[in-house]
Amino acid sequence: MKNLIIAAAAVFTLFSCKQEEKPKSWQLSQTIITEGVNPIGIAHSAEGIWLSDGDHNRVVLIDENGKVRKTIDSLDRPMHISSENSEVVIPQYGNDQIMRWKEDVVNIMAIEDSLDAPAGVWRRGTEIAIADFYNNRILYSETGQDWISFGKEGKAEGEFYYPTDVQITEDRIWVADAYNNRIQAFDKTGKYLQQMGADQKMNAATGIYVSDMNVFVTDFENDRILVFDHQGVLQQEVSENIAKPTDLILINDKLHVINYRNGKINVFEWKEIVANPDGEHEDHDHHDHDH
Template sequence: MIQRTIYLVAFTLLFAACKEEEKVTSWTYSETISLKAINPIGLTSTEQGIWLSDGDRNRLVLVDGDGKVVQAFDSLDRPMHIASKDNSIYVPTYGNDKILKIDGDRVQEIVIPDSLDAPAGVDIRGNEMAIADFYNHRVLYSTDGKDFLSVGKQGKKDGEFYYPTDVQITDDAIWVADAYNNRVQIFDKSGKFVKIIGAEARMNAATGIYVTEKELMVTDFESERVLVFDHDGNMKQELRKGVTKPTDVLIYKGDLYIANYRNGSMVIYKRN
């Protein structure tokens, strides 16, 4: 009888722990913010708030909590998936094959010692930089912003790309939205292929990613959903409510923001 009681207590504690873990990785729809004449592609944040790349109107915009434009940088040639560091914003301009750095009111081009062809995404982490080079079907990675390693080539096999659109650097890896292979690929920082996530999820254009310590969020553009995976590739959640042609995702002040390209809006999800 004592042994059975101990077993039941242990089972109860294990069940409670599992429920708590489920709670940590669960997101719930909160609201949709309408954007005024903005069709967002990329998302990032600074101390000022949330910035969006509006590729259709060739500009970068800072919006307030009501979706109104507070500040804008115009005359950018189709900005795509953006990144930020120390309140500077890094912008890949798909139309003219450049990477720009916007710091305050200053816009400068970052010299890349290689030929880009429609850069679709950029990420910055410390001195590291990674670029999703769309038509070249590769990722460029640098530890110092000067010397770049070229990773991948066109194809369907492990380590190959079919139009990469977004990239993120973490402590020990490079994560890539391999858009039209409908998956996310992970590489180590020597450029060696590590693994694929999402191949079994039947995605249709994996356009944007956001990686946290435990989760990977992927925008499934044509299927109009955002998928949440753990780092082992297990799908934890499918987010559909309010999601229409999503292009990018961002966690800002603990909330999950999704950029809707089709209807010009941002969707907010909160943790349970």
């Protein structure tokens, strides 16, 4: 009998804890000022945060206070960059080249199939994907040697209208299909799987970041971030301090959003929504599931 009472009490405690869980949302916690930088792309390495400054034809490494610590210059309109193991992969929109930079050693990727204004790149281990802007397609390589190409100009499933950013996850390739105002997902053979964002009336879906739970998208002209789950269900709309966002990334579970217009990086944390004295939530953005 005693054991039954203890078990019942444990179940009641667990149930009570679950009932008391408060809703959470992405909330602004910090703004990093990057003076003299007009950021288009963002990446992260052990050294710090990398920003592509297309207007000044450079990529810069900044510290946690926004101060420039290192510069890769003499570029030609660098766009949505990627970084892994201290290597920075840089798509150059102006000269149709992909640069791989590591510890001041520069390599230009040899790609037989010519690019036309590469706007985004992503490296994941030996895998690399490129958003080939004016060719309205994605190039993907499992090894960095042999490439497949998929997509063409259009609005149908699997077609693009100026893709600007791309990300590789374990089993998918995600694409910011900028001027079709949507995100599309493909398997690693280039087969179309799904899309999201069509119902949110985005205006230039320029940047993308995919976490284990969510898909984050910069809605450039509407000055907001949209957060979806992997099924495409909208979880939250974030607009506080957002001005012409171009790219975003999770660093230590904090969402870093770059604003092209004012050169700021806004940092958002996943926190409980706190009610104000009038009994209303301080956060007015749509929210739903955990990140």
